[in-house]
Amino acid sequence: MREDTSEGVGPRLARTRKLRGLTQQQLAERVPCSKSLIAQVERGHKPASQALIAGAARALRVEVGELTGQPYHDGTPREDLVHAAIPGLRRALLGWDLPDEDVRPRPVAALRADVQRASKLGRDAYYGRLGEMLPGLLEELTTAVHEAPSADRAALFALLSEAYTGVTAIAYTLGYFDLRSLAMERVEWAARQSDDPLRVARTQWQRSTLFLVSASYERGARLLNRIRHDLGEDVGRMDPATLSVYGATHLRSAIFAARKPNAGEAWLHIAEARDAARLLDADANHYGLEFGPSNVAIHEVGVAVEMYDGTEAVKRAARIRLPPTVAPVRLGHYYIDLARGWLYHGNRARALETLYAARQAAPQQTRHHPQVRETVRMLTDLERRRPKSLSGFASWLGIP
Structure with a gap:
């Protein structure tokens, strides 16, 4: 029997809080946030932000999925196909040190080409197709790294680390957070065998997302500071790949600071990332x-939204002209954030219009994002005469 995923964060939060025997004030003190915010979210008068969901899950000692309802199923063949790869991915991750003796891996060049195709599927947010491809590719790469001569092992481990990263993307998007944590362990293990310090640094950057989900902002910030210290602070001497890793840590640090919230620190990290992007x-x-530059601009909007500053998000978005080369996965995330910005700004029509832009850019990402559902529920509650476009979008999400 499938769980009802049409229910919003508010009712789930209220029910879990009461089961824990906490008042709204007590929960607010543990998050921490205002009692008013808890009350508004529970009554459905305000959408639950990612920061609030993470903080409340930590305070209530539950998984984030207990509050968001993830993973979302609607029982349709189309959606079941997206989730169908999960068992195979789990098996592939569990067999990391026990290669399948019946698998005969192809040459390194063929494996590299498939990893590149898998990475493009992730970049394009085609998670269903990526999920179909990865289990077999992971099994083949696992056998290859155990059987390869020493001269080839580092390159194969780099490919395996990249392929494992595809699992983290699927698990995060669909809401399989336990699978994501396991995949992160495999990403780091393979990266450390690749003899590539930058790949290891990138892996640590990726690890920081786990601290976001668990609302462990101070530890996440310390991890990112450590990465930058290891890379060095002289950006003028960095090659393009190092600049990318360095700049990405500042963008992630900006989100951590916005979640605290510390606006000054957040915008300082954005400025540092902008300087790195300028050199790139x-x-x-x-x-x-x-x-x-495009990802820095996208994060500017994201930082404002994290701090519930819809007016600032809309103002910064007005100055952005994203090129057509921006990855669909980044474009989808940008529109999801901007839709919340428009909602906080008080323009419900533009919020819905922007959600449709997210759907066009990255439909699977948009359909499975809890913030999209929170935005749509809020729009539904605010609109007395619900337009057909809103009803249609809610129906597409599986919200009655």
Whole structure:
């Protein structure tokens, strides 16, 4: 029997809080946030932010999915296909040190080409197709790294680390957080065998997302500071790949600071990232980081939204002209954030319009994002005469 995923964060939060025997004030003190925010979210008068969800989950000692309802299923063949790869991915991750003796890996060049195809599927947010591809590719790479001569092992481990990263993307998008944590362990293990310090640094950057989900902002910030210290602070001497890793850590640090919230610190990290992007002089995709001027601009909107400053988010978005080369996965995230910005700003029509832009850019990412559902529920509650476009979008999400 499938769980009802049409229910919003507010009712789930209220029910879990009461089961823990906490008042709204007590929960607010543990998050921490205002009692008014807890009350408004529980009554459905304000959408739950990612920061509030993470903080409340930590305070209530539950997984984030207990509050968001993830993973979302609607029982349709289309959606079941997206989730169908999860068992195979779990098996592939569990067999990391026990290669399948019946698998005969192809040459390194063929494996590299498939990893590149998998990375492009992730970049394009085609998670269903990526999920179909990865289990077999992971099994093949696992056998290859155990059987390869020493001269080839480092390169194969780099490919395996990149392929494991695809699992983290699927698990995060669909809401399989336990699988994501396991995949992160495999990413780091393989990266450390690749003899590539930058890949290891990128892996640590990726690890910081786990601290975001668990609302462990101070530890996450310390991890990112450590990465920058190891890379060095002289950006003028960095090559493009190092600049990308360095700049990406500042963008992630900006989100951590916004979650605290510390506006001054957040915008300082954005400025540091902008300087790194200026030296890079163009959007790049070293180690799948998508770092460059476009990603800095996208994060400017994200930082404002994290701090509930819709007016600032809309103002900064008005200055952004994203090129057509921006990855769909980044574009989808940008529109999801901007839709919340428009909602906080008080323009419900533009919020819905922007959600449709997110759907066009990255439909699977948009459909499975809890913030999209929170935005749509809020729009539904605020609109007395619900337009067909809003009803249609809610129906597409599986919200009655």
